[in-house]
Amino acid sequence: MKKTQGNGYLVIDDFLNEDELFAIQLYMQFEKYFPVHSNGWSKSWRLTDGAPFTSPCYIFSCLTRNTTLNAEIISDGMNVLSRKLLEIYGELREFLGDDWNAFSLTSYLYPSGTGLGWHEDDALYKGAYIFYAHPEWRPSWGGELCIIDTAVSSSAGLSEKVYDASENVLRLSGIIGGAVGPEFGWTIRDRNINESGIGTFVYPKPNRLVVIKPNYSHCIKKVDTSAGENVRCSVAGFFHQNA
């Protein structure tokens, strides 16, 4: 394993051994997938981000040391990655802190034209990870993970200004009250990215694990049309406290 650490991120290359990687790739080909918007618009993705595919969400508990799906123990497939993440448990705690005892595991397929806009992960999470499982990737295929080099508050998605509407505007709009949302102005995140303007891109190299600290805005650049039928296949999840 080769490790690289920077502002807000840790990258571990050659994370799985050859058999483990092939096992995950086999499992991923036979996993059940559905569009991320199959239950209505999932607001994690902008309307312009396209519609990647996702698997059900598995949970690994550090207390029971089991991977589960809907409370059923899973001993193969995604469990290969759980065991490997457990092997670096101490290192993960050193990097993210120790305020978590579980993590989620979800597969994602990003075909050409899909991505994920700038965001921070939910404040409930103590960190996130992405593992790249596709067998091959090329520099022209896009799909890079970009991470800004300065942390922001967990409410960075809010508007940087509060636009209060007058009584007259409220009456004209038919809306009873409330400020105009960030859709019409700059968010705190947008301003931070604009001010800093510097960060890191992480290439979706096969068999690479990326761990991200909370409050570092990040995005997935769209997979380029030059990727053709090649799909960006990842397993991603969050470190959190199990309820």
Ligand SMILES: [Fe+2]
């Ligand atoms: Fe994220």
